[in-house]
Amino acid sequence: MDAEFLAIALIWYVAFLFSTVCHEAAHALVAKWGGDLTAYAGGHVTLDPIPHIKREPLGLVVIPWLCLIASQGTSLFGWGSAPFDPYWQIRYPKRAALMALAGPVSNFLIALIAAVLMHIGISAGVFTLTFSPVVASTAGGFLDGAAMFLSVLFILNIILGVFNLLPIPPLDGYSVLGLFVPERTYLQLLEFARGSGFSILGIIVAYQLFPHLVRPVLSWAMYLFMLPLVP
Numbered sequence: 001m002d003a004e005f006l007a008i009a010l011i012w013y014v015a016f017l018f019s020t021v022c023h024e025a026a027h028a029l030v031a032k033w034g035g036d037l038t039a040y041a042g043g044h045v046t047l048d049p050i051p052h053i054k055r056e057p058l059g060l061v062v063i064p065w066l067c068l069i070a071s072q073g074t075s076l077f078g079w080g081s082a083p084f085d086p087y088w089q090i091r092y093p094k095r096a097a098l099m100a101l102a103g104p105v106s107n108f109l110i111a112l113i114a115a116v117l118m119h120i121g122i123s124a125g126v127f128t129l130t131f132s133p134v135v136a137s138t139a140g141g142f143l144d145g146a147a148m149f150l151s152v153l154f155i156l157n158i159i160l161g162v163f164n165l166l167p168i169p170p171l172d173g174y175s176v177l178g179l180f181v182p183e184r185t186y187l188q189l190l191e192f193a194r195g196s197g198f199s200i201l202g203i204i205v206a207y208q209l210f211p212h213l214v215r216p217v218l219s220w221a222m223y224l225f226m227l228p229l230v231p
Helices: 003-033 049-055 057-070 086-091 093-123 141-164 172-179 183-195 198-229
Strands: none
Touching: 003 049, 003 057, 003 093, 003 141, 049 057, 086 093, 086 183, 093 141, 093 172, 093 183, 093 198, 141 198, 172 183
């Protein structure tokens, strides 16, 4: 492993950890607002990564680094989670659906903020528009790392947001269905997902469908990002 690989891997990992912690903290915060203090009591309404890592050390540290090292920085996989009271979810399905929606929304907000910062950098002449990554810096050093970090944040959070909105258990999108279907139907869907052992199959199906969905979404997001920069 050379220094360049370690630098790139570290940028991807920090972006992943920050984005995932924001995602889970958003779940925890909206659950608290909705009356479920489970995650709040566990210290998960925070951007401090330590409580989240203690809950999911494999998903937030071990597996991501194993993927980065094994793939030489071309693949990253991991996960986080925030605890909640399943009986609260049954009593307040709409609140629970909003809690589920909060995670992907946080990812899209991060992507938006990253895009705004990249635009500011380009307008100031600090960054240069490229295609891979989205922006780069000719100054090198810290600014080069900052440009790549913002590009990774932009792309990674669109991926995380879209993936988690797939309406397949155990992803957030399945719980978000509670905002659109009758309460009785939603409770039946929750019971099916809990009792059928469908979650593993759901993850397999999601990973099969996701590449076909994320490519056009990423292309559309890149187009929206670059459109204001075209003379």
